[in-house]
Amino acid sequence: MTEEPTGEPSADDRVRYDQARYVEDGQYEPLLSEKDLTRVEIGGESDGRDAGGAGDGDSPLPDDLTRDTLELPELSEPELARHYTRLSQMIYGIDSGPYPLGSCTMKYNPKFTEDVAALPSAAVHPDRSERSVQGTLELLYRLQDYLGRIGGMDAVTLQPPAGAAGEFVGIRVAAAYHEHNGEDHRDEVIIPESAHGTNFATAALGGYDVVSLPSDDSGRVDLEALEAALSERTAALMLTNPNTLGLFERDITEIAEMVHDVGGLLYYDGANLNALLGRARPGDMGFDVMHYNVHKTFATPHGGGGPGAGPVGVVEDLAPFLPAPRVREGGASKSGEATYERFDPEHTIGKVHGFQGNWLVLVKTFAYIARLGDSGLTDASAKAVLNANYLASRVGYDVPYEPFHHEFVASAGEQDAADVAKRMLDYGVHPPTTKWPEIVPEALMTEPTEVESKDTLDRLAAAFNAVASEDTETLEAAPDRTTARRIDQTSAARNPRLSWQALEDN
Amino acid sequence: MHGSDATGSPYAPHTDEERSQMLEAVGAETEEDLFDIPTAVEFDGTFGIDARSERETRRLVRSILGRNDGLTELLGRGHYGYYIPSLVTHLADRSEFLTSYTQYQPEVSQGFLQALFEYQSLLVELTGLEIANCSMYDAATALGEAATLAERVRDTSGHRVLVPDRLLEGRRSTLENYVAGTDLVLEEYATDDGNVDLEALEKTAGDDAVMVYAENPTVRGTIEEGLESIGEIATANEALFVLGSDPIALSLLQRPADVGADVVIGDASVLGLPTSYGMGLGLFACRADYLRQVPGRLVGASEDATDRRAFTLTLQTREQHIRRERATSNICTNQAWVALRTAMHAASLGPSGMVDLAKRGVTRAEGLAARLDALDGVKAPVHDRRHFREFVAHVDQPAAPIANDLEKRGFAVHVVGEHEVQVCVAGVPDEKLDPFVAAFTEVAR
Numbered sequence: 001m002t003e004e005p006t007g008e009p010s011a012d013d014r015v016r017y018d019q020a021r022y023v024e025d026g027q028y029e030p031l032l033s034e035k036d037l038t039r040v041e042i043g044g045e046s047d048g049r050d051a052g053g054a055g056d057g058d059s060p061l062p063d064d065l066t067r068d069t070l071e072l073p074e075l076s077e078p079e080l081a082r083h084y085t086r087l088s089q090m091i092y093g094i095d096s097g098p099y100p101l102g103s104c105t106m107k108y109n110p111k112f113t114e115d116v117a118a119l120p121s122a123a124v125h126p127d128r129s130e131r132s133v134q135g136t137l138e139l140l141y142r143l144q145d146y147l148g149r150i151g152g153m154d155a156v157t158l159q160p161p162a163g164a165a166g167e168f169v170g171i172r173v174a175a176a177y178h179e180h181n182g183e184d185h186r187d188e189v190i191i192p193e194s195a196h197g198t199n200f201a202t203a204a205l206g207g208y209d210v211v212s213l214p215s216d217d218s219g220r221v222d223l224e225a226l227e228a229a230l231s232e233r234t235a236a237l238m239l240t241n242p243n244t245l246g247l248f249e250r251d252i253t254e255i256a257e258m259v260h261d262v263g264g265l266l267y268y269d270g271a272n273l274n275a276l277l278g279r280a281r282p283g284d285m286g287f288d289v290m291h292y293n294v295h296k297t298f299a300t301p302h303g304g305g306g307p308g309a310g311p312v313g314v315v316e317d318l319a320p321f322l323p324a325p326r327v328r329e330g331g332a333s334k335s336g337e338a339t340y341e342r343f344d345p346e347h348t349i350g351k352v353h354g355f356q357g358n359w360l361v362l363v364k365t366f367a368y369i370a371r372l373g374d375s376g377l378t379d380a381s382a383k384a385v386l387n388a389n390y391l392a393s394r395v396g397y398d399v400p401y402e403p404f405h406h407e408f409v410a411s412a413g414e415q416d417a418a419d420v421a422k423r424m425l426d427y428g429v430h431p432p433t434t435k436w437p438e439i440v441p442e443a444l445m446t447e448p449t450e451v452e453s454k455d456t457l458d459r460l461a462a463a464f465n466a467v468a469s470e471d472t473e474t475l476e477a478a479p480d481r482t483t484a485r486r487i488d489q490t491s492a493a494r495n496p497r498l499s500w501q502a503l504e505d506n
Numbered sequence: 507m508h509g510s511d512a513t514g515s516p517y518a519p520h521t522d523e524e525r526s527q528m529l530e531a532v533g534a535e536t537e538e539d540l541f542d543i544p545t546a547v548e549f550d551g552t553f554g555i556d557a558r559s560e561r562e563t564r565r566l567v568r569s570i571l572g573r574n575d576g577l578t579e580l581l582g583r584g585h586y587g588y589y590i591p592s593l594v595t596h597l598a599d600r601s602e603f604l605t606s607y608t609q610y611q612p613e614v615s616q617g618f619l620q621a622l623f624e625y626q627s628l629l630v631e632l633t634g635l636e637i638a639n640c641s642m643y644d645a646a647t648a649l650g651e652a653a654t655l656a657e658r659v660r661d662t663s664g665h666r667v668l669v670p671d672r673l674l675e676g677r678r679s680t681l682e683n684y685v686a687g688t689d690l691v692l693e694e695y696a697t698d699d700g701n702v703d704l705e706a707l708e709k710t711a712g713d714d715a716v717m718v719y720a721e722n723p724t725v726r727g728t729i730e731e732g733l734e735s736i737g738e739i740a741t742a743n744e745a746l747f748v749l750g751s752d753p754i755a756l757s758l759l760q761r762p763a764d765v766g767a768d769v770v771i772g773d774a775s776v777l778g779l780p781t782s783y784g785m786g787l788g789l790f791a792c793r794a795d796y797l798r799q800v801p802g803r804l805v806g807a808s809e810d811a812t813d814r815r816a817f818t819l820t821l822q823t824r825e826q827h828i829r830r831e832r833a834t835s836n837i838c839t840n841q842a843w844v845a846l847r848t849a850m851h852a853a854s855l856g857p858s859g860m861v862d863l864a865k866r867g868v869t870r871a872e873g874l875a876a877r878l879d880a881l882d883g884v885k886a887p888v889h890d891r892r893h894f895r896e897f898v899a900h901v902d903q904p905a906a907p908i909a910n911d912l913e914k915r916g917f918a919v920h921v922v923g924e925h926e927v928q929v930c931v932a933g934v935p936d937e938k939l940d941p942f943v944a945a946f947t948e949v950a951r
Contacts, residue, residue: 355784
């Protein structure tokens with residue numbers, strides 16, 4: 001595990017994957033290749049395969065209400081088991097190795113949370129009566145309470161199905177609040193240049209003009225620029241703290257006052273909350289509304305890009321505008337047990353999801369928080385910050401902004417950050433986020449999180465440093481040791497082939 | 507166990523010695539020194555949350571969720587609990603699938619990219635449209651995205667989004683939030699006996715309509731018979747025809763591309779997810795014309811440096827992390843793992859199995875409706891239509907007490923009117939149907 005990379009990767013791994021389903025000419029085929037396809041005639045003649053009654057010509061509907069055919073692959077269960085097992089072997093996850101993807105907070109995912117989410121009693125329909133889903137409502141109520149305490153917020157909704165959806169709730173709640181107060185002339189949202197792209201897209205989706213805010217020399221909000229940007233048109237300032245450079249916005253109290261003085265709201269992007277658990281709370285810093293990326297901060301798995309969940313917390317004044325329904329305590333039952341009920345906040349914006357969001361993610365979040373408690377959550381932040389600082393101290397690349405918390409942004413300098421990333425793959429580690437934030441040239445945005453050991457961090461640093469000493473030719477030829485070599489992204493975009501049907505047409 | 511502080515994070519692997527070495531390396535006495543937080547905003551309290559062992563935590567969650575009643579759910583209306591093959595659960599739970607991130611480094615993500623490419627391909631076959639993205643959150647948010655797409659791709663200055671007067675409350679409310687920041691306004695058109703009232707739609711539509719939304723099957727469980735006409739009305743007014751459906755229904759019912767649909771949205775989690783309190787998977791497919799305007803992630807085929815086939819996220823210049831406020835959508839984290847489960851479930855059924863499952867949705871719903879119709883005090887189905895998976899029944903007694911009484915007997919149904927309940931057969935085992943009819947017989951009289 002602590003072995004230093006030699007710089008001479010072998011092709012062993014690639015060969016292993018190819019042999020798993022070698023077809024010819026070094027090619028492996030996707031599942032949905034022509035030879036696997038079966039066409040079923042709907043209501044037509046039998047296709048001769050074990051159709052389980054499908055192709056028996058016995059459609060319960062008249063022809064004009066049905067399609068004619070359906071053509072999909074038909075494979076046996078063993079074939080499918082091998083197919084998906086092989087696909088899984090061609091994926092790097094946090095269980096495969098370190099994944100220091102800045103701003104994405106890739107933490108180890110405790111296995112027991114999968115088991116509790118898979119409890120049969122967790123599988124309930126959203127339209128069940130309150131009386132029959134007291135367990136689900138109690139868990140939601142307790143999680144609302146946990147998150148409120150952790151964020152220093154008065155009220156929480158668990159409905160948003162992802163962080164960006166949480167941002168959208170925040171923006172909609174802000175809009176509803178301003179409108180309620182006769183302030184619907186507020187049509188601008190201020191966002192620092194270094195913010196997550198979702199902030200900008202969310203504000204635009206909410207109908208707001210985006211006012212971009214430059215950073216000062218220290219990488220933080222430029223107070224003079226903020227002063228100039230604020231006006232009676234300001235609906236909100238969207239901020240994350242620590243920011244995307246990992247820097248704490250030390251002037252946060254002043255920033256909050258400035259925003260509130262013009263009647264705006266302060267929005268907290270919870271993407272970096274893992275750095276603050278038990279150390280500072282958005283509510284105490286003057287934020288009015290925040291989202292929690294529970295799939296980052298509380299380590300539910302990312303699942304290759306979701307599902308996540310983006311609960312939103314607000315201060316008391318904004319609570320009446322939250323999405324419906326929320327959960328509250330009702331009267332005690334006959335046996336004296338607490339009961340729980342759904343309710344619609346007085347001026348609710350309605351819904352942002354067809355039902356109640358990503359429930360199974362919320363179960364995992366609850367279990368994670370209940371497992372760690374105060375001491376575990378606080379320790380997670382402490383170790384995340386220690387790990388980031390330690391790794392940065394071992395990495396030979398320049399780190400222009402500090403002191404940082406849970407993540408740091410190194411600059412690849414003369415090297416191309418994207419090439420650096422590809423070459424790191426050859427050393428068996430996942431690279432950091434590259435070329436962002438743009439404040440740092442050729443940025444390598446690195447977030448090791450608390451789950452990596454010193455040994456692993458040393459190995460990561462060795463990979464960084466080995467790559468730092470390599471020439472352009474080597475970097476541009478990377479990766480060499482992965483399932484696929486460097487993939488041509490330009491041709492993928494110029495000639496989009498987005499399905500097996502499109503491949504067949506070519 | 508690692509670390510001296512047994513109450514710290516159980517997933518931080520530091521030993522005491524390592525911790526000391528690391529602190530020394532960065533020149534700090536304790537971790538506290540590394541935090542750059544002004545005193546004024548330092549948190550000096552506690553959350554009041556006790557740490558627990560893994561075993562205790564499991565027991566806690568089990569005991570909380572144990573308060574849920576174990577009912578047989580004959581519930582649908584947009585969320586369904588079909589049986590899921592064990593294959594899906596075991597393979598989707600492989601930790602490489604579970605613990606990877608969005609495929610920003612395709613060279614080490616080929617497996618997930620291929621699975622998502624296959625999911626897109628499944629939707630392309632089901633809808634007949636050329637493009638499918640690799641997931642939105644659920645049907646309601648996909649509907650919202652369809653409306654903002656309609657606004658972007660329409661040339662004229664229209665602003666009306668037409669939706670049926672019977673639309674799931676969650677979909678309608680979510681759509682309202684999506685259009686709140688745009689110039690779009692929602693307007694209802696009438697339905698007739700469960701399906702679209704074509705005359706009413708034609709009157710309501712006009713050249714300032716940007717989108718006509720219809721569903722097949724409808725929220726009342728009926729199979730829409732006027733799809734081609736709806737498409738013609740939309741096209742005549744240069745409005746996008748957006749059709750709501752789901753992968754099982756699409757296996758059997760009219761192919762959206764054949765009836766003029768420009769966009770198909772819906773909930774794909776009918777495959778691959780249990781009844782998970784409404785957690786979903788937004789399906790989104792559209793015509794190739796909208797390629798540069800489609801919301802969400804797209805996986806494309808390409809080649810690697812050795813000319814072997816490879817997959818990658820593509821056309822990311824539409825997405826928020828590059829395009830920012832000019833992005834086609836704000837979606838970032840989506841439902842990738844659910845899409846994987848859906849693709850697995852579909853693959854495990856195969857085309858014959860999908861069609862068979864869909865056919866049973868018709869025969870079992872119509873069969874159960876006929877059995878309820880035979881009871882005193884019940885008329886089922888309310889609508890004189892063909893049904894898919896669910897139907898509305900009229901009950902002479904007030905519906906709410908009937909649903910209550912059914913619940914006491916172990917069955918959950920929807921109350922959808924003073925004298926109307928809605929019943930869904932999706933995922934309900936055959937052996938539960940006789941007891942259900944027996945219970946209904948008792949409560950309805």
